[in-house]
Every structure is written in C-alpha cells, then in structure tokens.
Amino acid sequence: MSPKVINQLENMTAEERNSIKSLDTKEIQTKLINHHLGDYEQLKLHYACPLGFMKVYFREEGHEIMALVDTGSELYIIPEDSAIKSGLITRCLNMNLRGIGGHCTSIVGVAEFSPITLVTGAGRNIHLFVARGAVHTVWERPFLAYNNIRLDLSQ
Structure with missing residues (x-):
C-alpha cells in the first residue's frame, strides 16, 4: 500500500471513521466505538490492494464523496448514510457480502x-x-x- 494511501486513511475525520496504521501487523485497522459499552473494538479491514482515493460526484444531486479504488473489488459499495445524503433511490436488498478476509458486510x-x-x-x-x-x-x-483513467501513485 502506498504511503499516501496510508496517510489518507490515517487523516480521515471521526465522521469518516478514525483509521490508524497498526504498528505490529502493518495493516489498516478501524476503531469502532461501541456506544453501549463506551469502549473501542479493533477490527481489521482486508482489501486486495487499495490504490488510493478519488472524488466521485452524483450528477443530479451534486453530492461529493471520496471513494477507495480497490483492485480486488468487483462491486461498487457505498455506506448507507452516504447513500441517504446523496439522495439515492434504493431498492431493498437483504444479503451478506463476505470479504477477502472472511468478514461479513450487510448489504x-x-x-x-x-x-x-x-x-x-x-x-x-x-x-x-x-x-x-x-x-x-x-x-x-x-x-x-x-474510462481511460490512470491514477498517479508516485506521490
């Protein structure tokens, strides 16, 4: 993973999730606040190869989000709160998506x-x-x- 991507993950605001670089495993970990108990739970994120972030705009609404470009992903995934803020019309779907590391995400x-x-x-x-x-x-x-777009990974 490029140093720039690691820095971007580390510097995200609390609203976007407070990501940190694990010193012992060199993996990106996410702190999730357990509001009921008031403590922190560490969960590992497993990406095939995150290349970096890019800005994505929704044409009609003009809403902007930062998206993580991933070589291993075959789907476009957006958090529920971002979909609501973007004004996207969604069809209900109830399924679990199992990631490369075995973790499940509820779709x-x-x-x-x-x-x-x-x-x-x-x-x-x-x-x-x-x-x-x-x-x-x-x-x-x-x-x-x-779309013939190349990411500059030199920085």
Missing part, C-alpha cells in the same frame, strides 16, 4: 443506474450496493480502465 439495498461523474468529467450509470455499518465507499478498478 441492505442497491441503487440501480446511479449517475456518477469523476473529476475528469468521465461518468456513467452504475449499480451501487448499499452497506450498513462502518465501511468505505469502494470503487472497482475496472471503472477507471473503462
């Missing part, structure tokens, strides 16, 4: 044919799977190839 809906645009102006309609809980917005890498 509660799908926003079909959602119009999105990148900073470059490239865009199209995609299906976004709406996840409940503390997850990043995840973007599949083939989307970038489809």
